[in-house]
Amino acid sequence: MAATVIDGKAFAGTVREKVAAHVERIKAEAGVTPGLAVVLVGEDPASQVYVRSKGKQTAEAGMNSFEHKLDADTSEADLLAVVDQLNNDPAVHGILVQLPLPDHLDSDLVINSIDPAKDVDGFHISNVGLLGTGQKSMVPCTPLGCLMMLRDHHGSLSGMNAVVIGRSNIVGKPMAQLLLNDSCTVTIAHSRTADLPGVVRQADIVVAAVGRPEMVPGDWIKPGATVIDVGINRLDAPEKGEGKTRLVGDVDYDSCAAVAGAITPVPGGVGPMTIACLLANTVTACCRANGLEEPEGLTA
Ligand code: NAD
Numbered sequence: 001m002a003a004t005v006i007d008g009k010a011f012a013g014t015v016r017e018k019v020a021a022h023v024e025r026i027k028a029e030a031g032v033t034p035g036l037a038v039v040l041v042g043e044d045p046a047s048q049v050y051v052r053s054k055g056k057q058t059a060e061a062g063m064n065s066f067e068h069k070l071d072a073d074t075s076e077a078d079l080l081a082v083v084d085q086l087n088n089d090p091a092v093h094g095i096l097v098q099l100p101l102p103d104h105l106d107s108d109l110v111i112n113s114i115d116p117a118k119d120v121d122g123f124h125i126s127n128v129g130l131l132g133t134g135q136k137s138m139v140p141c142t143p144l145g146c147l148m149m150l151r152d153h154h155g156s157l158s159g160m161n162a163v164v165i166g167r168s169n170i171v172g173k174p175m176a177q178l179l180l181n182d183s184c185t186v187t188i189a190h191s192r193t194a195d196l197p198g199v200v201r202q203a204d205i206v207v208a209a210v211g212r213p214e215m216v217p218g219d220w221i222k223p224g225a226t227v228i229d230v231g232i233n234r235l236d237a238p239e240k241g242e243g244k245t246r247l248v249g250d251v252d253y254d255s256c257a258a259v260a261g262a263i264t265p266v267p268g269g270v271g272p273m274t275i276a277c278l279l280a281n282t283v284t285a286c287c288r289a290n291g292l293e294e295p296e297g298l299t300a
Contacts, residue, residue: 003263005262006263012275015298020061020062026290027062032290034283034286035063036096036279037066037089037092038096039097039098041097042101054096061279072102087118093286095118116138118285121138123170131174132177139277139281140174141274142273144281145273145274146270157183157205158182161184162205163199163203166189167190172207206227208228213235213248213250217252219259223259225261229250229266233249234247281299283295
């Protein structure tokens with residue numbers, strides 16, 4: 001039987017609707033408008049696209065969007081001063097410093113200078129620690145989006161075998177932590193894992209976050225497993241015309257979809273959930289800052 005396609009684009013739409021409804025509630029209950037500040041240093045084209053998209057979706061959800069565009073040669077002291085100003089601005093409930101930063105800037109230092117309560121990317125060391133100990137935290141957006149889709153599809157994840165391929169701080173590790181907090185038995189696989197196909201074949205849930213186009217073939221997938229493809233890889237597509245490209249994930253979609261029980265496509269799977277979760281985190285941060293009830297279903 002063909003796999004169920006988990007439609008991340010549609011799911012992200014429902015998350016954004018919930019966010020917008022909570023924004024209205026917060027405005028009515030507390031007279032506060034949730035605000036998200038995005039700091040972009042330099043002119044990386046992909047980052048510019050993300051930042052534009054984040055600003056647009058923030059405004060569409062009824063929130064305030066603040067953009068701070070800084071020159072590529074901005075000094076660390078100047079960047080830290082901007083973060084400090086945002087930390088102390090009561091109109092700002094979420095702060096996101098767009099990564100990657102130019103090489104002369106220390107990303108860890110900058111991220112850890114953000115007020116953890118406003119760290120809507122969930123990368124601050126305090127939030128990493130809180131998540132790791134099962135406490136209330138700000139959760140990284142991409143893994144949070146994956147978790148929401150998994151919970152929506154399965155209900156309870158308790159007792160399932162989950163394999164996360166990739167151990168990055170922004171996707172693999174927090175994803176594994178979230179699955180563990182939901183009582184999965186979790187394996188983190190990576191570039192040095194022995195017998196990766198054998199490890200993946202044990203999984204009821206596979207999350208691929210590697211950055212290698214179509215690396216996971218269908219014969220690694222246990223029949224009926226759920227496959228979440230985080231990868232975003234751009235390949236040349238001369239068949240679409242000169243200079244054209246197409247997006248593919250980290251799994252080979254056709255062969256995996258033939259075996260899996262459910263699968264996320266690329267594009268239209270995990271990608272749209274990431275910004276939706278950023279908006280959700282901003283609403284959560286605003287509620288916490290104002291002592292308001294937190295939105296149900298929008299956090300881990
Ligand atoms: P990363 O480069 O930081 O980490 C990749 C991980 O893959 C590493 O831990 C490495 O050990 C592992 N790896 C590399 N080669 C491997 C191999 N041959 N076998 C097993 N593991 C291997 O990447 P990242 O930031 O975690 O991103 C991963 C992918 O997810 C990328 O394609 C990225 O574009 C995508 N991504 C998507 C979103 C989204 O919104 N959908 C967000 C973040 C990242």
